[in-house]
Amino acid sequence: MNTIPVDNLGKPAIQSPLALKKQKSFISDTASIIYHVHKEEIAKELDENGLTFFELAGPRETIYFNPKEITCGIVTCGGLCPGINDVLRAIVIELFERYGCNKVLGFHYGYKGLTSKSELEPLFLNPDNVDNIHTTGGTILSSSRGPQDPEEMVNTLIKRNIKILFVIGGDGTMRGAQVLVEHIKKRNLKISIIAIPKTIDNDLNYVEKSFGFETAVEEAMRVIDSAHVEAKGAPNGIGLVKLMGRFSGFIASHASLASSNVNFCLIPEVPFKLYGEDGFLACLENRVKNKSKRHAVIVVAEGAGQSIIEKTMDKETQDASGNIKFKNIGNFLKTEIEKFFSEKNVEANVKYIDPSYIIRSVPANAFDSAYSLVLAQSAVHAGMAGKTNILIGYWNHHYTHVPINMTIEKRKQINPNSRLWQTVMETTLQPESIFL
Template sequence: MGNDTLDFTIETLGNCTVDSPIELSRVIGDNRANYVRDDQYIRNNIYVSGEKIHDPLDMTNLMEKAGPREKIYFDPKHVKAGICTCGGLCPGLNDVIRAIVRCLNTRYGVKVIKGYRFGFHGFFAEEGYEPVDLDRYLIDEIHKIGGTYLGTSRGGGQRVSEIVDCLERDNINMLFIIGGDGTQRGSYDIACEVEKRGYKCAVVGIPKTVDNDLMFIDRSFGFETAVQRAKEAIAAIHMEAASQINGIGLVKLMGREAGFIATAATLASHETNFCLIPEVPFELEGENGFLACLERRLAKRGHAVIVVSEGAGQDLLTSTNATDASGNKKLADIGVYLKAQIEKYFKEKKIEINLKYIDPGYQIRASVTVASDSVYCERLGNNAVHAAMAGKTKLVIGLVHDKFVHLPIKMVTQHRNAVNPEGSLWRDTLDATGQPILMVNDMEAAKAKMAKAVADAKKKPSEQK
C-alpha cells in the first residue's frame, strides 16, 4: 500500500471549546502528566532501506497521537454514552468495557452509560434486549472473568438506519463499538448515517481480532493471552507425544487468514516441529510433502508436535463457500482432516503411531487476560473515551510503534495484515521448528500459490474469493 493511498486524517464533530475536567499540564518539563495536542503525531513509515528516504510529513504518513485534550467538544454533564461488543469472543472484552465505563464515570463525570446487549442486535427493539445502565460499581470486577458482560453476536451491522434510530431515541452522543474489521466497517456506516442526519454523535471503535490481522496496529488486544493459552496447549500435547511410541501431537489454533497466533505460540513453546499457516502452502504427498517430512522427523526423534492455523491448507479440502452471520467464509476443518490423513498414511506404511489432537479455540477465546493484555485493554479504553470527548469520530484506537494513536476506520479496514513468508517472523519460526522452508514438490507452483495467499489476505474482505 503506497503513501498515495493513505490518509490518516481524523474527522471531528466540531471545535473543542469546553474545558476538560481532567487537570493535567500543558508545560513540558514540569514533572506533571501532560495533555496531548492535536499537532502531535506518530510516523507510519519509520523504516529506511538503502539511500536515505525523506518521507512526507503530511497526513499520508502521520498518525494523530491519542490521549486527553485540554479542550473537549462535549460537556460531560450532557453526555449519554453507549457501548456494545460484537463478533466472536476474545480475551479482554470485559477489560475494555470496564476501562471505558470507569474513565467516563470517574475522570469525566459522565452519569449515563448504556450497555447495548448482544452486539448490534441490542439496538433492535423487536428483539427485546433492553440496554444495561452501567456505572463503575457495577463493572468493577468484570475483568476477572472471561467473555463479555454485555453479550455478543454476529451480524446486524447492515441495519444501519435502525441502529441510528435507537441512538436518537436514547439520546446517545458517543458510541463505543468493540469488534473486528467487519464490525468496524459497520461502525463507519453508522457514523456516516449519523453525519447524514446532522446528529452529533461520536463513533469510536476499539478493534478486536484475536488473529492480530488488523493493518497498521502493532497487536490487537487478547492476542498475547491467546498465545499464552496456546503455549499451554502445546506444552501438554508435547508431553503426550514425547511419552508415546512415535507420539504425534497436533494442535489447531485460531487464524483464519493470518498465522500470527500459530507462529507466536510456536516461538514461545520451543517444542513445535511443524508450524502450518495460511500464508505458506504445503502438500501432503510426495518426497518433499508434509507427511514424508513428518515420517523423517519420527524416525530421527521418535515424536513430533504440529501446530496448524485453522485457515491453513484450505486448498487441500473441499470448500462449501458458505458464510457465517458476519460474512466470513466458513472454513473446512483442517485439524480433523490432518489427523485423518496422518493416521491413514502411517497405517498404510504399517508404522505404529500414537496421535493426540487438541483444538483449544473456544477455551482460548473465553480466557481471562494475562497481565500485559489487561494493561493494554485499560489504555485502549481510556484513549477511546478521550477521543470521543474531544468530538473525534469514524476512528479506532490502535498501538503503532508502541504509541497509542487515532486511526481512521477506513484505513484500518481496507486490508488485512498477514505473516510475510519472506519476513523475519516466519524466518525465526522456521529456525525454531527446523522444518523445511517449503514442504512442496513443485516449487514454482508453490511460489505462485504463496503470492496469491498473501495478496488475498490484504484484499478487502468483499473482494476475497
C-alpha cells in the first residue's frame, strides 16, 4: 500500500488543547482513504505498484505549534466564489475558540498583501469581526490575481511572525503557494502553508468538488430557466446562456441537468462543429423550425469553441495570472446565429445572458456553507499539527491531505466518455453530429 507522503515541519510533541475538551475523533497519520474505487482500477494498481491512498484530514492528538505563541495569516486569491467568507469565518473561529490562538491576520488583495505593493495594513481578525460575514458574498479581504516576489512574501511572513499561512484559491494560487513553499524550505524556516481549494469551475485535481460549485450550479439553473421563458416568449426564440468554465465544463453540464430545459450544451472538453449540414447552426435551425418546439435553449461554457474563433497568444491575451484571455464565445455565437438565420430570411430572436459576475458574487447556499466550514476546520487541524505544502481535498466522501504539487500536475476535466457527459447528451437530446 502506498499512502501519498505529506510534508511535516517536525514531530508534533504538544498535546492538543482539543484533548482537554474531550475530543473523541482524533485522526492518526496512518489513517488513509483509497484513491481508486472501481474494481478494474484497483486490480490494475495491484498488478503494478500497489494501491494508492490519501492521508485523512482531521484533528491530531498532538500538535506541532503552541497556539498561544503563534500568529496565523490568511489570503484569498483569484476570482470571487460563493463561500469564501464562510471559509474565513470558520478558520478564525476554529483557531480562537477551539485551539486558543489569539492572533490572526488577514492580508488584503491576495498575495499582493504580502508585499510592499500593499497599501493596507493586515486586518486583525477575531470571532467578533467575522461573526456575520458568511451571510454576504465575496471576501472581506478582497482578492487579486498574479504572481508576486516570493522572497518578499517570505520576508513579510517573518516580519509578522506568521507560522501558518492559509491560502484560499484555485490553480494559479496553488502554483504560487508551491513557489512560496520552496522559498521557505530554502531558508530552513518552520512556516506551514495550508491551501483550501477555491475554484468555481471545479477544475482542481484530486478534489471531487470545490466549495461554491453547488451554489454556482443552483444560480446558473435559475438563469437557464429564465432563458427558457424568454425563448418560449418570442417567435423562433433562442435563449443563449454563457457560464463559467475556461477549461472544464462542470458548471455548464450540471446546470443543464438541473434545469432540464437545455437543448444544446457546449463545453471545452468536447469540440463542436459550427457550420455544415450536420453542424450546430443547422441543428439549431431544425430545432426552432420544428412546429412542436419553435424555440431553443443553449448553454455554453466560456472556454468552449475557442478553436473556431481566431485567437493569438501574445501578451494582450493573458491576464495577470498568465491565463489565456479567451475570446467571448457567447457574443460570437449570438452574432453567428443571427447572421445564419438572416441569410436564410428566417426570423430569430436571440436572448443572450452572461450571468458570470452575478453567480460568483452571491452568498453560499446551505450545502456550500457546511462544506466550507469543514474544509476550513480541516485546514486548521493540519496547520496546527505541523503539516505543510498541502491542500485540503475531498475524495470518496472523506476530507484528505493532498500535496500541492499534485493538484497542479493537470487540470480536472470532464471525460467525454463519462457517465456525466452521456447523461447530458441524453437529457438535452442534442445530436452527436455536431461534435468532433
